[in-house]
Amino acid sequence: MTHTQRDAVLISATALNTLLTGQQTVSILAVRSDDTSCPRPYKIAPRIPGAIDTNMAEDFAAPSHPLNGSRPLPEHTQLEQTIRRLGLKRDNPIVVYDHDGNLQAARVWWVLRWAGFKNVRMLDGGFKAWSDLALPISHTPPPIPTPSDESIHIGQMPVMDADATAQLARNGILLDSRIQTNYIGGVTPAGLPRRGHIPGAHSLPAPDNLAENGQFLDQETLRALYISRGVKNAYPVGVYCGAGVSAAHNVAALMMLGITAPMYPGSWSAWISDPARPVATGDMPG
Template sequence: MPYATTLICAEDLARHIHDANWVVLDCRHDLANPDAGKTAYDAGHIPGAQFAHLDTDLSDKRPAPDGAFRGRHPLPDRNAFVETLRRWGVNHGSQVIAYDAQGGMFAARLWWMLRWIGHEAVAVLDGGLQAWQAAGQPLSNAPVARPRGNVEPHAPLASTVSAADILANLANPARTVVDARAPDRFRGENETLDPVGGHIPGAKNRFFKDNLAPDGRFKPAAQLRQDFGALIDTPENSIMQCGSGVTACHNLLALEVAGLKGAALYPGSWSEWCADPARPVARGG
């Protein structure tokens, strides 16, 4: 099959699970219990899968060089992330598959990060671990070791914006900002993760879970195009954000599934934005 760049079904993954150049990564996580993902992985994972930790593999929580807070899940340095991929055995031509058990909430972050370093052959397991098990596929708790990979960074297939870019956009609105958090947190209610409730002024809300059908798989491309068409004019003039730059990647994946390419990620997202009291905050719908 041609390499997968957005989603892959459990049946297709099962047909290639033993292919030497396929790398499967388990991204399960719990924001309230950072050890939960590794514990679940150790109890049983897709055979051959390695574990990718949101906090240590997919983030670098150190402050910026000037000491500024960069949000709860800042992106690592691109070259450092490439080194992590090599440790997992990712080669230039590898097909990478990311999965979780949270509807792609964390797997989409890894998908986006592979695109960020210019690796296009990466897909999220549609329906996650639940779909794998529903297809009658086994789990394993065997340790996994792969030869070191040789992947190299290339021109990014994904773009980012900074807090300064967002601030400039407030002064001269040219791009639509879309917030992936739950509607109550967007309104500034029930905020438990960040010290300030609310949203970036002018942002629109698209809860990432609205990208999924009741069975936990992504909605069809046509439905996603219709949904996002009601929010944005063009993806190239759109910025996706959330609480800490994680679930915004779910909206970016949904846009890609819909054929709407070119939206940017604000990695620091609300957690970085609200850390500076000089930045404006909006509340309500």
Template sequence: MSSLIEAADLAAALDGSSPPLVLDVTWQLGGPPGIDSYRVAHVPGARFVDLATELSGPHTPTGTGGRHPMPEPGAFGAAMRRLGIAAATDVVVYDAGQSVAAARAWWLLRYFGHDRVRVLDGGFAAWTAEHLPVTDVVPEPAEPGTFVPRPGEMSRLDAQEAAAFVAAGGVLLDARAGERFRGESEPIDAKAGHIPGAVSAPATEYTHADGRFREPAELKEYFAARGAVPGARVAAYCGSGATAAHEVLALSLAGIPAGLYAGSWSDWITDPRRPVATGE
């Protein structure tokens, strides 16, 4: 199953005999809450999922785990069952932005063992660009699903493993904006810079202006220029793990399996003993 679906194909699937479960994962750093946009308009039948509470775990006092900590298997499983997900459920996720939040949902479902999940390429904007129907009607609660999380189906790194990964010659890609990587600007986290040995690969550079992913051949060329080629050991990180999931998705479209440093930069900087690099 492809990891992406086009808007027209999703519309056709929703009219079919076995429609997929659609999840709206609209989220924006700093707000407003995604549920507000969802209540105004969403894909008919879509159910809202909150990135901060259902696709993230609780914050720790030290900040370990980053701004969006990994959810515990039990909590994530309960949230997915509430949405009606079972082993055979086809899931499509989208958001109203650049598919970063949707990719977080895609990666978590894959990590916890559910591979029947696709991202709507171009998100809600692609849906409305096709003049497909939208609604403000919130569906009735779903019949509870039977989803059982199986952690570890996707490669995941912690801070120690990320450091060892670079030391062993792995290609660690930084999905944040170039100025944040270089340490010239840091509007969110307490320290500026990047993990020593990481390579800048901003998420905005491998997508089109409308948020759609570039073609696989273009993605391969983009990542190859940064040392990430099929057969190489590759992983990605960002500020909190969400945009890095988007990068892992892009890498998979290019035929390059990659790990995810889930805590990312916001976790890395919680230990003052960890080195910080700036510049190119």
């Protein structure tokens, strides 16, 4: 892993603060979601000055669909309209952050990369890293961005469908980014989706990428973590999760290791839509 690879994915709070004092326009997205990690209401939530709110599920996913999962990739027109409304431009740096170790922001980072925006990074450690340094915080409503006229070119990040995912689990390393209990599976409570994992998948929960301070693990520790799951440069590697959200976190970690990994966007929520697809349980790949 090189610093260049890491710096293409992450930006530190100190570096972002320096960037904001320069002459270049920087777009900052405060990624909100419907879970409890996001302060409410959004408009008066503490934010990095100038940060614009965006809802991950509404802006960077299509509506749930049985065949495509609970967080499908957004349609071209929808995503292009979102990017224009947020005022994003390819020539300007884009920084995304959340209040949850970038577990939500990683999806936004991934979708923007998929749409052809290469100059987009996650704030390492998210909002906590910024506030821990006592850097300026705003409690006023977000600014209204000037709309852009950017066109997008989707498909700039690799994806795989269910068949390719199953094949990768047999012939390479398939990583499951969900928490361990969902991976292990077993008896599923009434009314909830089946639990377990795609046969052959190795468990690597996305939060394992983070140190106690919420920032990504240092270079060598991160490398050792992925090697422990069988990841090697010579092996094909792919990632899935519950709905294509936390998997983006592992894709980002792999990119820092110099590995480009495809994601199964529909992930588990799409996999189990077909009752004929096999499900493994237990703490081993199966």
